[in-house]
Structure formats: C-alpha cells, structure tokens
Amino acid sequence: MPITLYQDFVAEFNKSRMSDAATARLAALGEASLTYLSGRDQRDLISRVQGKSYFSFEENGKLTRPVNADLFQNTSDGIGRFVDALREVRVTDLPPEEITRACYTIAMGFSCVVDLKKQGDQKTPGTFFEYFVCHLFARQLGIEPKTRIDVLNLDRPASLPTDWIFDLGVDQPKFHLPVKTSTRERVIQVWAHQRVLDGVYGHGRFLGTLACLAETKLGHRKLEVVEICLPGQWRIYQLFIAQMHRVYYLDVPNAYERLNHVFPRIRVRPFGEFFHEAQDLCAMA
C-alpha cells in the first residue's frame, strides 16, 4: 500500500515539484507508512553513538535500517501538523525540532517499509528522499527547480547536469541542493559540483546546500549502530575544493556537528532549521 502511494507521489512530483497534489500524496504516504509499521515489532539496537538510541522494525526476521528513537514519531499527529503548515506556507509556525521530527518520520518511515517489503532496494528510498527534500524546498521557496544549467563556452553551447538548482531571480542567490540519504566517500562529488558552479558563475552566486538523512550503519552480527563519518576529509574539501554554505541532516551525526566549531567552519544543522533561516539565506545574511 505505501509503495503504491509512493508511485502516486512520484507521478505528481513529475508533473510539478511544488503542487498541492504532490503534498497531499506525501501526507497520505507518510501516514500509510506509519500505519504499516505500527503492526511490526520494534527491536532495540546497541547504540555506539553517544547520546542517541536506535531501534529497527522487524518482520519475518528481517530488520530495517536503524531508526533514531528520539526523532521518529509513532503517531501521525506531527506529520499532519507539518503537512498542513507546508500547504499553507507557514512552516515557520512550528519549532525547528518539530519540523525535523516530522520530516524524519516521513523519510525514515517509508525507507523502513521498503527495507521490509523489498530485498536490498537502496534506490527507492534514495529517490524518494531526493524528491521529498526537493518538494519541501520548492514549496518553501515558491520556485520550480532546474537540474541542468548552461555553462559559458566560447566555441559551442555546453550545459551541465546538476543536482536541484533553485534560482531566486536577478540579484538573488541560487540554491545548489544535492540530496543524499548518506554520503561516505562519494561526498567529494558535492564539493566538486560546487566548484564548477563557482568557476562558471563566480563565487557566492550559488549557495551550496547539502541535505542528508543520516550516517548510521547497523552491524547485523552484534546489532550495533555506529555513525560513519569522515570529518577530516570534509575539512580538506571545504578548504581546497569549494565552500558549502549549509549542510542539513535529519539525524545530525555527532562528528559533523562538531564541524560548526572548528576551522574551516562548516555549518551543519538539523534539517528543520532550513525553514527558519531560509529568508535570511535568500537575503544573503
């Protein structure tokens, strides 16, 4: 049932990144995932992540990816309040923590349904998360994104396929929004794409804004959860490739949270804060 609702959401999303119809499908999908998961067992995991506890949903001996017990909400009240606010473009009425929890519940809920219903399918949760975050940005900013931009070339036309680009218009910044469920080594691509945009359009024109779900990994033998992070490499990329303006996580990894306080400063924030600071970012504050 949630899988069908996911396909409905994708169909609407492909018509328009920011339509009311897509928002409605998203709400239905979020609630259906919760309903499905409410009938499954929850298995506590051993958390090796300081200050966080995790569990997995379980069905026929199959375990989902680790779910942050503090962020995931077992009832759909939070999703309902968030989606209503999203529809009426008043998400900032909600505190950032509540936005983060509602978005985490929608993204993680559907991912867990896929973990239980399909075998080794990483692509569907990844695509869903990408579309989900794009839809939220499009609604908040009131803009349809692009995924290809022209590149100046003296001899012949050239264009570059990109992640989501939100262009706020003349004398306004443009958001460059890569979206990943988790990053690992592949994250260097994000900085490299930002470098190309900076090189072609000049520094500061595109605000590099990376959105991620989590960096947790479940060791199936001991049922232990760890966070896989490469903060030393992120700092090298931020110093020598390009500068990302923000990194938003639904479940902020401890090692990346600390990058807010060292040099080079990388601003890693809980996802819900985007909605509250979006206006300031647009004003390039």
Added chain:
Amino acid sequence: MPITLYQDFVAEFNKSRMSDAATARLAALGEASLTYLSGRDQRDLISRVQGKSYFSFEENGKLTRPVNADLFQNTSDGIGRFVDALREVRVTDLPPEEITRACYTIAMGFSCVVDLKKQGDQKTPGTFFEYFVCHLFARQLGIEPKTRIDVLNLDRPASLPTDWIFDLGVDQPKFHLPVKTSTRERVIQVWAHQRVLDGVYGHGRFLGTLACLAETKLGHRKLEVVEICLPGQWRIYQLFIAQMHRVYYLDVPNAYERLNHVFPRIRVRPFGEFFHEAQDLCAMA
C-alpha cells in the same frame, strides 16, 4: 586456477609494489587466464562503436564483458615478450601498440575469467586492474607509491587518502595515478582529488594521470556493444576543477580520443604510450 594465481599476485603485491616476484605471478596469471579462455567459445557481438569489433567468451550461457578483437591476443607470446621486457626495464624496446595489446590481454583476460567463474563480481577485476597498473608504473618509474599524503594544516596534523602517488623526489614531478576499469559519472572524483593536490601543493607539482581499461557496455538483449562517454562533462571538469595531464586507456574510447583535438585539450592516449613518454613526463617536457 587463475583465481588462485590472482591471490598469489595480490600477496606479492602487498609485500612490494615493484618486486620481481610480483611480476612473475602476474605473468603466470596472464598465461593461465589465456589457457582457461582458450577452451571457451567466442561469441561475436554487434559493435555500435565505429572502427572496432567485439566478442564475448561464453560458458554455460554466461557471457563475459565485451572484448576488443583487435587488442586481445589469443596466444601468450605477446604477454611473454612484454613481461620479459618489464623485468629487464626495457619495455620501450617494444612499440607502444604491442605494449597496449599485451596489457589489454592480461587485464581483460583475467576480468573475463572472473565474469565466467563468479556471479556479478565487479570488485575483483577492479582491484586486479588497480594493482596491475600500479605495478607497471612502479617498475617503470622504479619507485614504491604512497596512498596517503600530509596536508598542510596550521592547527593540527591532517592527511588525505589518495590514489597511487609516485614521488620522483626533490625538484621532480610527482604522479597522481587514479586507476579505474571504467569511469561514468564517478570520474568527477578524479578531477576533485587533483584539485585538492593542486590547492595544497601548488599547480604543476602533481601530474594527474588517469589510467582506465575501457568504456564499453554490452546490451544483453540485442548483444550490442556501445561506448558510454561524457566528453562534454570531462571538458567542464578540465576547465573548472583541475587539469589532468594524461589519460591512458587500454581501449581508447572514440569520443575521448577526440578530446586531443578540441579546447580544452585533454591528452587521451593508448596505455602503451606511457612507457615511451615516461621519461619526458619526468623531465616535465
């Protein structure tokens, strides 16, 4: 049998990147792969690549990756001559085309054995190719490579994991050698790593040298071979991220060969030419 010889090669390679023992294991592996494949059927494929023809080895209905009929040698004479020359550091006695054919036969031969003997194993051919190319560079340059280098940092020590780095010493260039069986979108990582090296050590200190096997793809339904290339993106990376000094292919894709003749010029060469121009590259000619 070739799989065991592969493990022997890896064991020697892990002791020293450039030992005679590793070269001997490589020769044995190359010959054993040919012997194994000589007992298999060859199935002609429909080539959609201009000027090249391809076939697959076949066993129990399983097809290997596409093999370039002009580059692959069915007898081990060429491998023997190349390995003898490699041992005696006189590879340049052989013409570049013969070097390329011998290396193609070794790399592709073992990859095809893995395609037939294992199910969906991309990792073993990838690792073998990486070690194989590293061994050839190490023997030719007479240097053990590194895979981690220090990065200047005012506050605390930092180091960067890298592809193979060959450091020729004071006032000499250093080779930055990423190795890939094929590239696709992930290739942006190669330019991004080069950018970090340029940023940390200054432009021109590291010669970016990418080594690849091929960019062929076999469509299993129609048994058609195509080359998957992104030349427009390579040009953008070369303009706006960093400059790769050479790209060597065992089977040079047509679309990348043309990059030798447009702006920005990217020097894409058959692999065998490395040995002939290595001395000039070291002299930064």
